[in-house]
Amino acid sequence: DAGVTQSPTHLIKTRGQQVTLRCSPKSGHDTVSWYQQALGQGPQFIFQYYEEEERQRGNFPDRFSGHQFPNYSSELNVNALLLGDSALYLCASSLGGTTNQPQHFGDGTRLSIL
Amino acid sequence: QKEVEQNSGPLSVPEGAIASLNCTYSDRGSQSFFWYRQYSGKSPELIMSIYSNGDKEDGRFTAQLNKASQYVSLLIRDSQPSDSATYLCAVIGGGYGNKLVFGAGTILRVKS
Numbered sequence: 001d002a003g004v005t006q007s008p009t010h011l012i013k014t015r016g017q018q019v020t021l022r023c024s025p026k027s028g029h030d031t032v033s034w035y036q037q038a039l040g041q042g043p044q045f046i047f048q049y050y051e052e053e054e055r056q057r058g059n060f061p062d063r064f065s066g067h068q069f070p071n072y073s074s075e076l077n078v079n080a081l082l083l084g085d086s087a088l089y090l091c092a093s094s095l096g097g098t099t100n101q102p103q104h105f106g107d108g109t110r111l112s113i114l
Numbered sequence: 115q116k117e118v119e120q121n122s123g124p125l126s127v128p129e130g131a132i133a134s135l136n137c138t139y140s141d142r143g144s145q146s147f148f149w150y151r152q153y154s155g156k157s158p159e160l161i162m163s164i165y166s167n168g169d170k171e172d173g174r175f176t177a178q179l180n181k182a183s184q185y186v187s188l189l190i191r192d193s194q195p196s197d198s199a200t201y202l203c204a205v206i207g208g209g210y211g212n213k214l215v216f217g218a219g220t221i222l223r224v225k226s
Contacts, residue, residue: 033213042118042202042216043158056211090157092214100146100165100206103214105157 002027004093004106012112013081021076021109025093032074033103034066035090043090049074050097078111086113117141118205120217129226133190135201137217140184143208147179147186150202152219158202162188193224 005024013019025032031050035043045058049068068074072093078085088110092103118139127133135149146165150158164170164177164186176189186205190197200219206212 035214040218042204042218043214045213045215048211048213056213058213088157094212097212100212102148102160102163103212104160105150108157 004029004091004104006089006091006106006109008109009107010110010112012114014114015081015083017081018077018079019081019111021078021089021091021111022073023076023091023093023106024073025091026104029093029095029104030072031094031097032068032072033092033094034074034076035092035105036060037088037090037108039087046076055097081113083113086111116217117207117215118203118217120201120203120220122218123221124223125220126223126225127193129193129195129224131193131224133193133197133222133224135188135190135203135220135222137186137188137203138184139186139203139205139207139215141205141207141215142181142184144181144184144205145208146206146212147177148204148206148214149175149177149188150204150216151197152200152202154199190222193222195224195226198222198224 033048034046037043047057094103149162162177203217204214
């Protein structure tokens with residue numbers, strides 16, 4: 001049973017560039033949430049996708065956008081990268097949209113901005 | 115006031131002891147509570163979920179929830195060095211949606 005998979009595992013970019021991160025949910029899951037985790041902090045919610053629509057969004061600027069595909073996989077796009085965007089980006093999958101089902105995390109993408 | 119608060123630690127316990135990790139939350143409408151374990155450089159791993167007042171046991175782990183006091187805890191019995199990690203408390207608040215709101219985590223160190 002495949003868990004949540006994310007790619008790439010590591011990425012180095014420079015300020016002003018754009019990045020796309022990818023996530024495939026756990027088998028049987030239909031909801032994908034994205035989180036940003038800075039060093040020494042808990043994950044912060046970016047947004048959630050269900051039925052190919054953004055269902056909920058955290059306090060992140062419009063530079064952060066996403067997409068969900070018919071096979072439930074998802075992408076996170078960040079434009080005009082800032083030094084402060086350096087973090088571990090986590091994808092979590094769950095079942096049933098806005099329910100209280102547990103969310104399971106992938107291994108994350110570590111993004112470094114130079 | 116932070117939405118979810120945890121003591122950052124580190125909490126140091128000897129091998130075989132009980133480790134007690136605590137978490138408070140501010141949203142009285144919260145209904146779902148989770149504990150995640152995160153090893154250094156890794157992603158969070160779900161270890162417990164709890165939805166009703168009282169205790170929930172799973173192996174060496176016991177989660178305790180008191181909604182009146184807005185308090186949730188995690189007990190780890192017979193602590194092992196492999197339990198050394200950061201433990202994250204996460205809450206789904208009241209209202210629409212099921213975003214997880216995390217505390218900053220408590221670092222646990224189990225000494226052999």
